Amino acid sequence: MDKIKGTFGRRVGKKKDNVSPAVIRRLPRYHRFLGELLKQDKLRISSSELSCLMGVTASQIRQDLNCFGEFGQQGYGYNIRYLHKKIGELLGVNREYNAVILGAGNLGKALISSHMFERRGVNRLAMFDINPEIIGKTVAGIPVYSMDDLPRFCAEHQVDIGVLTTPKDAAVAVAKTLAELGVPGIWNFSSNELSLEGTGTIVENVHMGDSLMLLTYRLKAEKDEADK
Amino acid sequence: MDKIKGTFGRRVGKKKDNVSPAVIRRLPRYHRFLGELLKQDKLRISSSELSCLMGVTASQIRQDLNCFGEFGQQGYGYNIRYLHKKIGELLGVNREYNAVILGAGNLGKALISSHMFERRGVNRLAMFDINPEIIGKTVAGIPVYSMDDLPRFCAEHQVDIGVLTTPKDAAVAVAKTLAELGVPGIWNFSSNELSLEGTGTIVENVHMGDSLMLLTYRLKAEKDEADK
DNA sequence: TAGATTGTTAATCGATTAACAATC
DNA sequence: TAGATTGTTAATCGATTAACAATC
Numbered sequence: 066m067d068k069i070k071g072t073f074g075r076r077v078g079k080k081k082d083n084v085s086p087a088v089i090r091r092l093p094r095y096h097r098f099l100g101e102l103l104k105q106d107k108l109r110i111s112s113s114e115l116s117c118l119m120g121v122t123a124s125q126i127r128q129d130l131n132c133f134g135e136f137g138q139q140g141y142g143y144n145i146r147y148l149h150k151k152i153g154e155l156l157g158v159n160r161e162y163n164a165v166i167l168g169a170g171n172l173g174k175a176l177i178s179s180h181m182f183e184r185r186g187v188n189r190l191a192m193f194d195i196n197p198e199i200i201g202k203t204v205a206g207i208p209v210y211s212m213d214d215l216p217r218f219c220a221e222h223q224v225d226i227g228v229l230t231t232p233k234d235a236a237v238a239v240a241k242t243l244a245e246l247g248v249p250g251i252w253n254f255s256s257n258e259l260s261l262e263g264t265g266t267i268v269e270n271v272h273m274g275d276s277l278m279l280l281t282y283r284l285k286a287e288k289d290e291a292d293k
Numbered sequence: 294m295d296k297i298k299g300t301f302g303r304r305v306g307k308k309k310d311n312v313s314p315a316v317i318r319r320l321p322r323y324h325r326f327l328g329e330l331l332k333q334d335k336l337r338i339s340s341s342e343l344s345c346l347m348g349v350t351a352s353q354i355r356q357d358l359n360c361f362g363e364f365g366q367q368g369y370g371y372n373i374r375y376l377h378k379k380i381g382e383l384l385g386v387n388r389e390y391n392a393v394i395l396g397a398g399n400l401g402k403a404l405i406s407s408h409m410f411e412r413r414g415v416n417r418l419a420m421f422d423i424n425p426e427i428i429g430k431t432v433a434g435i436p437v438y439s440m441d442d443l444p445r446f447c448a449e450h451q452v453d454i455g456v457l458t459t460p461k462d463a464a465v466a467v468a469k470t471l472a473e474l475g476v477p478g479i480w481n482f483s484s485n486e487l488s489l490e491g492t493g494t495i496v497e498n499v500h501m502g503d504s505l506m507l508l509t510y511r512l513k514a515e516k517d518e519a520d521k
Numbered sequence: 522t523a524g525a526t527t528g529t530t531a532a533t534c535g536a537t538t539a540a541c542a543a544t545c
Numbered sequence: 546t547a548g549a550t551t552g553t554t555a556a557t558c559g560a561t562t563a564a565c566a567a568t569c
Contacts, residue, residue, distance in 0.1 A: 085559075085560070087559085087560060087561090088560090089507070089510060090507070092506075092510070093500065093502070093503035093506045093507065094500075094503065096506070097484065097486075097500075097502075097503075111525085111526060111527085112526075112527075113526085122561075122562060122563090123526095124561075124562050124563065124564090125560090125561065125562075127526090127527065127528065127529090128528090128529085128560090128561075128562085130527095130528095131527085131528060131529075135527085135528070137526080137527050137528080138526080138527070138568090138569060139525075139526050139527040139528075139567070139568045139569045140524070140525045140526050140527075140568070140569040141525080141526070141527085141569065142525085142526065142527080143527090155510070156506045156507075156509060156510045156513075157506070157509035157510050157512060157513030157514075158506065158509060160509060160512075160513060162509060162512065170403075171399070171402050171403035171406050171407070172403040172407070174399050174403070175398075175399035175400040175402070175403040176501075178399050179399070179400070181501065181502055181505060182505075184502070185502070185505060185506060185509065187505070187509070225512060226508065226512075249512055249515070250508050250509075250511070250512045252504070252505060252508055256325065258325075267508065267511050267512065267515065269504055269505075269507055269508035269511070271501060271504050272321065272322075272325075273404075273409065273499060274321070274325075274409055274412070274413065275321035275322065275325075276480070276497055276499050277409060277410075277413060277415070277480060277497075278320075278321040278324070278384045278385070278386065278413060279317070279318070279321065279384075279497055280454065280478050280480055280495065280497035281384060281385035281386060281388060281390060281413065281415070281454075281478075282317060282320070282383070282384045282385050283478070283495050283497065284385060284388075284390065284453060284454075284477055284478045284495060285384075285385030285388060286385075287477070287495065313535075313536070315535085315536060315537090316536095339549085339550060339551085340550075340551075341550085350537075350538065350539090351550095352537075352538050352539065352540090353536090353537065353538075355550090355551065355552070355553090356536090356537075356538085356552090356553085358551095358552095359551085359552060359553075363551080363552070365550075365551050365552080366544090366545060366550080366551070367543070367544045367545045367549075367550050367551040367552075368544070368545040368548075368549045368550050368551075369545065369549080369550070369551085370549085370550065370551080371551090
């Protein structure tokens with residue numbers, strides 16, 4: 066396996082072509098932990114140290130990180146700043162994607178007021194709603210427009226992400242509109258599953274209710290165990 | 294393998310003792326789809342029909358549902374109402390768990406105003422915050438108390454679930470308090486990972502930021518693909 | 522150099538799919 | 546009964562862990 070020396074002597078390993086979905090799903094968590102370590106001014110960490118911290122095996126960490134190239138250094142471990150930056154790049158952080166929020170209800174307001182987006186370099190362009198009482202106002206400094214203005218807005222701006230927080234009944238229609246307008250990504254908070262195959266629009270679903278049910282499952286399972 | 298006839302002739306199969314985590318994680322999604330079918334007044338569905346709808350293999354559906362007992366009937370398929378009810382029971386839905394929300398900010402308000410809890414038979418008892426401007430008021434009909442009142446409240450009520458929506462810095466301390474007060478479940482929306490091992494308190498984490506990063510990853514991956 | 526720790530292969534484990542006998 | 550569809554076993558596939566040679 067041939068390896069190339071990078072400009073500053075850092076080894077640049079061959080990237081595997083198809084990284085497994087299981088690894089991808091773990092990357093945000095690595096990114097979070099490395100971000101925490103950075104804040105604590107730690108410079109380096111070994112796979113075994115990180116494995117204790119994260120509650121996974123050191124083997125898995127080395128295997129995971131190796132999918133994308135050689136990020137570590139034998140006898141030293143991993144450079145936290147470098148690794149954090151690289152994983153961020155892999156995940157598409159700080160790409161200046163532009164997002165609009167569809168639905169200026171409680172959830173839409175909560176999301177746009179959080180640091181969720183800016184922390185990942187995603188720009189919040191606007192919100193859209195059908196409620197005349199909120200149209201024309203701003204939330205966390207972001208203007209709220211009428212849903213009717215969505216097509217024009219998308220024509221005039223590069224919109225990469227539509228954050229779908231409308232009530233359930235409206236979600237399917239709004240999603241369809243977004244796909245037709247060529248918005249490439251939908252972050253879907255409605256409990257509807259959207260089928261937009263063939264439109265070229267990617268949907269990432271957030272099912273908070275599923276998470277609550279997994280908690281009630283575990284509470285019940287624990288109780289059943291205790292009752293035995 | 295011995296099988297027992299239930300009271301109404303329904304076969305009650307042997308339940309497997311340890312159901313795999315992979316199956317558990319899929320149950321809420323089955324529950325959602327079956328709920329939708331119920332609304333459409335469908336009575337029965339075969340594994341192959343459901344597999345088309347959900348985009349998984351019929352084999353997986355049969356394998357999954359069989360972990361818990363025999364829910365189907367050869368030559369007929371699955372009774373939707375029965376299956377929906379059974380999966381709900383497995384997940385601990387409608388157990389009348391009591392929840393309190395810690396943090397009456399945007400996210401706390403959004404969650405308590407949603408039908409998230411009542412839809413799963415989880416009671417919303419109260420919210421807690423440190424902001425004097427909101428303490429004493431109500432949100433969606435639920436009273437907001439001072440965070441200082443949390444211990445007394447927990448002593449006087451059976452609190453099963455603490456929904457953690459406080460800012461990041463406060464989250465660890467509040468979680469610790471909840472564990473000390475004997476609250477068995479925490480639904481954690483703070484991006485901090487909580488380590489409460491040994492306290493007997495279960496934590497279910499919701500990392501919305503991770504989900505957003507998986508979306509930016511997929512947008513980037515798709516673009517890289519197109520650029521090739 | 523000696524010690525530490527990665528990168529990587531091989532072994533294990535678990536999850537998914539295919540196939541078909543059982544049975545409604 | 547004949548047709549349909551599950552329950553269940555066996556085969557495949559993928560993901561995790563263990564081990565150690567490579568190397569900093």
